[in-house]
Amino acid sequence: MKVKQNLxxxxxxxxxxxxxxxxxxxxGEFSCLGTVxxxxAVSNVQLHDQVNTAASTELDQDALAKFLVTHPLPERVRAWIHSHGRLGVFWSEQDEQCIEGLANDTYLVSIVVxxxxxxxxxIDVWQPFRLTFDDLPLEIRLPDQNLRGECERLFNAHVVEMAPLLMPDWRSGKPLQPGQQPQQSHRNGFGWPDFDDDYADWR
Ligand SMILES: [Zn+2]
Known part of the structure; x- marks a missing residue:
């Protein structure tokens, strides 16, 4: 079954x-865990003791157990990330086994790079049904640098926003007369200039 929705x-x-x-x-390979x-949203990825080869990665179980026992929110550790080094990205038999080994009552996010x-x-879920949502988009979450105030100040200082009918005709540069419609210059009827018709001879 393939379920995608907007995951x-x-x-x-x-x-x-x-x-x-x-x-x-x-x-070769390496693996790490992250919180979700x-x-x-995956964050806080952490590296643990591990032994790797060109085609395998194995986390040290003691180190892992210690990490989870001392973690303030162990139920949030729901991301398993590993690299295939120079090989392609796919889910190997070993990967499938590892994912099953990390089965839990919520979900697991797996990323291979x-x-x-x-x-x-x-994303894998085990309850109430066993489901796998594969090939999901991976979106980078940029840090919020608290720039809203600064951006707002600059925006208000520099930007004038006018109602469309008061905007100058983009061809003549003259302000539109009351009741005059902006010239429609091209196929899609939008107000933006493009390089159809008379602008096509730029070359
Ligand atoms: Zn793998």
């Missing part, structure tokens, strides 16, 4: 950057 996974920009650095540093918020900056993201 997508988001990931904090710094988390993604860490993943790419570890992907570059690893000769209710709106399916490689050195070519390719990736695949999926």
């Amino acid at each position: 997508r996974v988001r990931i904090d920009a710094d988390a993604m950057e860490r993943i790419w650095h570890w992907t570059d540093l690893a000769a 918020s209710d709106d399916l 490689n050195k070519k900056r390719e990736f695949k993201a999926r």
